[in-house]
Amino acid sequence: MxxxxxxxxxxxxxxxxxxxxxxxxxGRYTDDFTEPGMLQAVFLRSPHAHARILGVDAQAALSRSDVFAVVTPEDIKRDTKPFRPGRYAAGLKKPIAEYAGAVDKVRYVGEPVGAVAARDRSTAEDVLESIAVDYEILPANTDVHKAIAGEDASVIYDELGANLAWQGTLEYGDTEKAFREADRVVRENLKIHRYSSTPLEPLACIASYDRFSRKLTVRTNTQVPENIYDALRDALQIDDIRVIIPDIGGGFGQKIHLIRKYVVIVALLAVKSGRPVKWIEDRNEHMMAAGHACEQHFDVEAAVKNDGTVTGLRFKEIDDVGGSISTLTIHFTNKLNNLSNTYKVQNIRADGYSVVTNRCPVIPNRGIGKPGMCYIWERIIDRVAQDLDMDPSEVRFKNLVQPEQMPYTTPNGNIYDSGDYPGLLKRALEKVDYPALKEEQARERGKGRYLGIGVVIGVEPGGRNAARDMAIFPEMKETPGSGxxxxxxxxxxxxxxxxxxxxxxxxxxxxxxxxxxxxxxxxxxxxxxxxxxxxxxxxxxxxxxxxxxxxxxxxxxxxxxxxxxxxxxxxxxxxxxxxxxxxxxxxxxxxxxxxxxxxxxxxxxxxxxxxxxxxxxxxxxxxxxxxxxxxxxxxxFPHAQPNMVPGQDRRVRAQFTFGAGAHVAIVEVDPRTGKVDVLRYLIVGDNGTIINPGVVDGQIYGSAAHGIAVALGEGFVYDDEGQLLTITLTDYGKCSTAETPNVEVEHAPSPSAFTPLGQKAAGEGAAIPSPAAIASAVENALEPFGVKVRHLPLTPERVWQLIQEAQA
Amino acid sequence: MIPGAFDYHAPASLEEALSLLSANVDDAKVLAGGQSLLPLMKLRLAKPEVIIDIGGLAELNYIREEGDHIAIGALATYTDVAESDLIQNRCPLLAQTAVVVGDVQVRNRGTVGGGLAHADPAEDLPAAILALDAELKAAGPDGERWIPASEFFVTMLTTSLLPEELLTEIRVPARDGYKTSYQKVSRQAAGFAIVGVAACLKESADGVCEDISVAVTGMTDVAFRAEKVEAALRGEKLDDSAIASAAALVTDGVDPIEDVNATPAYRAHLAQVYVERTIQAARAG
CATH class of the missing domain: 3.30.365.10 (Aldehyde oxidase/xanthine dehydrogenase, molybdopterin binding domain)
Known part of the structure; x- marks a missing residue:
């Protein structure tokens, strides 16, 4: 045969x-569908970052004949149940009920307070203006360092008593010993800001309820149908649920988590009105309230031998998780996925602090905590190189896991299936002719041109393991899912x-x-x-x-x-x-x-x-x-053991396959304006066996473009009162095609030993090392000014300020 | 979001448009290309009860040579201006500016008159028409009047047009023999100007500045002429150091705005750099 x-x-x-x-x-997206008798919904949202809701008067809205249903905090409390605490909130000492809408307080600007279903969208928006909410405004908390110092402006969750909502430690190996025996310790303070993936299609939902069969049907653009299914069952106590997902205009994590709030409320409007209800989110709503990547602050230290060997890594991470407890630890636990990156260091300790703030809740976003983890590694390795006066790529070669070590078990229990990290880095340096490039850089500096070279490397974990989060919550009795x-x-x-x-x-x-x-x-x-x-x-x-x-x-x-x-x-x-x-x-x-x-x-x-x-x-x-x-x-996955479920040693396979990529960014910085131009961006990548090269390249272009844009200025900006200043794509600084560099990709696959075709992941990869590559390149360009890059983003103004500060 | 309900009129003539405007002077907004008004209406920052759509008035859509001037109908689009041979030949600064307004869609729909009458402080075109000493024709119930560009912009989103007046024409003197450039800083290629600078200058064979005008947009509530820069250079030899020291004067007595795109200090710094670069770019052709 x-x-x-x-x-x-x-x-x-x-x-x-x-x-x-x-x-x-x-394409057929959610908004392309119409159902007979369908109403249009809009959300009433909080204009305040932090306030108590004293009362809501929706009488004027309810009395209109073209309004078919209104949801107020009272309805939410009466007609829905809170969501079950998810795996990221399992570490809370006291469980906190989180409903689909605000019930007693608002905790961020844009938080949904209520909703209206009316004959058409314009009417619904008119009606919103007639709903009066009586708020008692409370001081906003926007500074995580104040929370760490116990100087909260006010307490966001009364149940917690303080805004530092969680802290915990993960330790693998013996970091005490590594630091005691180190020739030197290299330290740095780093930060990644809040950003998003801004999918072109915002959140969308059409809900309809058949009261005879008691079946609820929602058509929505979630990435994770299970979340919607569970949320509807938990919140509305309806078992017979059908989730239909048409074409989706981009997800990147934005459509996994907070979308459930909106689907529940739209479904409630459908139940109350007896009619199908459509809701299409606006761009400014999306920017305010659909979720952000976490602002992460890191204090990092590396134990180093004088030959460049890194023997230990310790970092303290403070996460600004926004006004929700449901994703409290997501950016921290995700660091287990690439905790040791491509390096063979055996001793790692991470101290995590999750602080609730009066900003938009954080959500999964292309790589979640992984770009932060890669940033920690790649920045500190550059710093080690400067400290030892070595070439940064030399320090990397010194510490990379070698191909003959594959499959390689990392200190926290990940098993790297295959890979040739030194080969990727070597090839990337060859492709750009690194020595000639450094000569060119020196020559151009003489002419007043500031070129910078950033060379970084990162793993790309693939295939999730839902039991990962038990590593920080050993008290969790039941796995929240596994493998x-x-x-x-x-x-x-x-x-x-x-x-x-x-x-x-x-x-x-x-x-x-x-x-x-x-x-x-x-x-x-x-x-x-x-x-x-x-x-x-x-x-x-x-x-x-x-x-x-x-x-x-x-x-x-x-x-x-x-x-x-x-x-x-x-x-x-x-x-x-x-x-x-x-x-x-x-x-x-x-x-x-x-x-x-x-x-x-x-x-x-x-x-x-x-x-x-x-x-x-x-x-x-x-x-x-x-x-x-x-x-x-x-x-x-047949190779999910060992370490599928963490034991007392907290070792766990956070993900199951590991691709990798070496990135080289070549930039030119205009020192007068601070503007950074990316002249060349090269990736030599291992995505395992490639099924369709066009598809994989598309994923790499997109994720590289995102990571580069994040580093160069995309991001959310809040004022001290918790008002979001970046509610449009323009103010947010979204890079257009004109600002996005051409990304060159060369494939150097090491087929996975664990998968039937040798395939590995490709969706997040380039977004993980690219912020670090840009940071490295900009710092390298501005070496003559003595600039150190610690915090992202590197907007032109920020780069200009760095130069001013370094020269002062 | 989408706009609330409004009454819609599409007048067939300028005369009809003016009488509609007079009849609804407190409630009406004039719609031309819709690139400024419609976004505001969608965000419900503007809620006009009456829309007078003049977009179909062919009599206001022209670009023509009138002796030493070029006359541009208020309904000419940015693309019309950017692509006009007449403007490229006799007044290139306008084309250089129009081609960097917004993106292709905005330039195809947006009208020159609409953009100027809207008076967004970050709009590009005000810098060019100030630098060119243009005049703007206002038509109202009592007839027409001419407003010099220097008197047209009052403050943010406010011009010297009366509520019952329409901007109908922009009249620009031809600048034969001048060197011009418009340079701007923006977050994105299609973005609004954080700072935009228009320069128009004439220099002698030996590099002496015979005439110069420099105008800046995006920096304060309203675009302005950088008169101190001009005065420092007029009659002087245009070398690098003269240009750099003159450019530094652009911020003299100016209080730059602060927004999410730039602090006042950075904006001021950018203005100095961009005045210098724009003059250099004009000279380089």
């Missing part, structure tokens, strides 16, 4: 299946085409293209006849703890489940065809959707003929077989 070849179409730049639809305006379970369903249709149902929605990462390429080789058909079904529909799609467009999961869980489902379908096809063709299944071959008996050209069955037989004609089926040519396969 000709073997199924999952790799037959792997590596081909197959034409995008969804691309043409999306770029010609034929990854994810399903796929695949069906041979009566016309011989193949339909695929994925357990996770597509946010624009070309899942349709990639999955077809993998399934096609196994089934012996062209990828052209395979289509992935959109929208995602929880009534038919399989579930799983990893059934989510997040965590760099796709390559592991979705591809794994597709391979499983397609393999089972192939077996069934051969069994049914063998019966009809009167041949042993093991003697059959499949190519181009035709099953043949080798040597007997007339004994053949097309997939279409097979489909008709399998679904219509019982007499053609072998005895005892389950009819139908449809299989569902739930994949689990």
């Amino acid at each position: 000709a073997k199924a070849d999952p790799k037959q179409y792997v590596g081909l730049a197959a034409r995008s299946k969804e691309g043409p639809r999306l770029v010609t305006g034929q 990854g379970i994810n399903g796929a369903t695949i069906k041979l249709e009566k016309n011989g085409t193949i339909a695929l149902y994925l357990g996770s929605p597509n946010c624009g990462q070309a899942h349709e293209t990639t999955t077809a390429q993998v399934a096609a080789g196994i089934l012996g058909v062209s990828p052209d006849v395979i289509s992935t079904t959109t929208p995602f529909d929880s009534d038919v799609a399989p579930w799983g703890v990893a059934a989510a467009n997040s965590g760099n999961n796709f390559h592991l869980y979705d591809i794994g489940s597709i391979i499983g489902a397609a393999t089972q379908l192939r077996e069934k096809v051969l069994k049914v065809a063998g019966h009809i063709l009167d041949a042993e299944p093991s003697d059959l071959e499949i190519a181009d959707g035709v099953v043949t008996v080798p040597g007997f050209p007339r004994r053949r069955l097309t997939f279409a003929e097979l489909g008709k037989a399998a679904y219509n004609n019982q007499s053609l089926l072998p005895e005892g077989i389950d009819a139908g040519l449809q299989t569902t396969f739930y994949y689990t």
Whole structure:
């Protein structure tokens, strides 16, 4: 029998299946759908950063005939239940009830206080203005250092008594000893600011409730259908829920967490009004209240030997988590995913402090804590190099995990599946001709041009493990989920085409293209006849703890489940065809959707003929077989042990596969204005076996562009009163294509030893090292001025100030 | 967000537009290309009860040569101005400025008259028309009047147009033999000017400045002429150090605004750097 070849179409730049639809305006997003009798909802939001809600008067709104439902804090309290505390809030000593909307207090500008469903959007917005909220304004807390010092302006959660909501330590190896025995200790203070991924499509939802069958249907653009499902069940106590996810205009983490608040309230409006209700978020609402990446402050110290070997790393991290407790520790625990980056250091200690503030809650965002962890490593390594007067790349070579050490277990229990980190770095330096570049830099400095070279390296973890957070919460009795379970369903249709149902929605990462390429080789058909079904529909799609467009999961869980489902379908096809063709299944071959008996050209069955037989004609089926040519396969990662669930040693596989990338940024800084131009940006990357190079390159361009923009000035700015000053993309400093450098990518894959195709992740990777690469390059450019780069972002004004400060 | 309800009028002539405006003077906003007004209405920062849409008035859409002047109808778009051969040949500063306003969509829809009448302090065009000593024609119920550019901008979002007047034409003297440039600093390529500088100068064969005008936008509530810079350079030899020391005068007596894009100190510094760079760019052609 000709073997199924999952790799037959792997590596081909197959034409995008969804691309043409999306770029010609034929995509179907949530806002493109209309339901009969549908109302439009808008949210009432807090204008204050911190205030007690004394009363809400919505009488004027309720009395209008064109208003069909109003939700106030009173309704939230009466008609909904709080969300269950998630895995990031498990460490709270006292559980805090968090509802979908503000009930007693508002804790950030833009926090939803209520909502209105009206005949049309304009009416709904008019009506909002008539709702009177009586606020007692409280002092805003915007400074995490004051909270650490116990000088809170006011207490945000009465239950906590202070705004320092959590603190904890993770320690691996013996850092005391490493620092005691170090030749020198190199210290630095670092900071990453608040930013977002600003997806083009903001949050969106249409909810409808059938009061006869008591079924709630929501169409929404979440990345994680499970979160919406759980939130609706917990908050509204409705069990029969259908979540439909059409095309999504970008996710990056923005559509995982806070979106549940809005879906619950829109669903409540639908229940109250008895009509379908649509809500489309505005850009300024998104900027204020859809979630930010965390502002992270780090005090870092490295134990160093005089030859450049780093023997220990300690850091203290203070996270500004905003006005919610539900993502309290997410940016800290995510550092377990790349805690030792590409380095073989054995002794690491991290002290985490999570401070609630009167700012937007933090959420998962492209890499979550990982860009921060990489920033810690790459900045301190540069500092070590300066301290020892070594080339920064030399210090990196000295400390990299070597290819012969693979698979390599990190101090916190991650297992690096494969990789050649020195090879990546070496190739990157070769590609830019590093020695010649340094000469050019010296020459140009003489002419008053300030070029800078930043060379960094970072791992890209892939495939999440939901048990990770138990490492900081050993008191957690039950795992909040563990490893990854994810399903796929695949069906041979009566016309011989193949339909695929994925357990996770597509946010624009070309899942349709990639999955077809993998399934096609196994089934012996062209990828052209395979289509992935959109929208995602929880009534038919399989579930799983990893059934989510997040965590760099796709390559592991979705591809794994597709391979499983397609393999089972192939077996069934051969069994049914063998019966009809009167041949042993093991003697059959499949190519181009035709099953043949080798040597007997007339004994053949097309997939279409097979489909008709399998679904219509019982007499053609072998005895005892389950009819139908449809299989569902739930994949689990077979190499998830050891360290799937942390024990007393707190060692855990935070993620399961590890790609890597070496980045070189070459910048020019205008010292008079502080403006940074990125002249060249190169990535030599290991994304394992690449299924579709165009898709992977697209992921790398996008994530690099984001990380570079974050470093160069994208970000949220609050004033001291907690008012957000950056509610438009312009003020936020979003880079346009004109500001985004061309990103060169060279692939140097080390196929994963743990995955069926050798595949690794690609979605977050370039966003992880790129802020550090830019910081490094800018500092290098401004070396003659004595500038040290510690805090991001490097807006032109900030760079100008750094020069002024260094010269003062 | 989307706008609240409003009454909509699309007059067929300037005369009709003026009478509609007079009849609704307290409640009406004039809509041309919609690139400033509509965003404000969507954010409900502007809630006009009446919209008078003059966008279809062909009689206000022209660019023509009138002797030593160029006459630009208020409804000419930024793209019209940027691409006009006449303007590129006889008054390139306007084209150099119009081509960096907003993005392509804004330039295709936005009108020169609309942008000027809106008087956003970070709008690019005011710097150019100040540097060019343009005149602006206002039409009202009592007829027409001409307003010099130097008297047109009063403060943020406020011009010297009367409530019942419409801006109908911008009249710019041709600047044959002048060297010009408009340079701006913005966060994004399509962004508003944090500082924008227009320079228009004439120098003799041996590099002496015979005439110069420099105007700055984005820095205060209203665009202004950098008269001290001009005075320091007029009649002087234009060398690097003369330009640099003159440029430093741009902030003399000026109190720069503060916003999320720049502190006053940085804005002042940028103004000095950009006055210098704009003059140099003009000279370099």
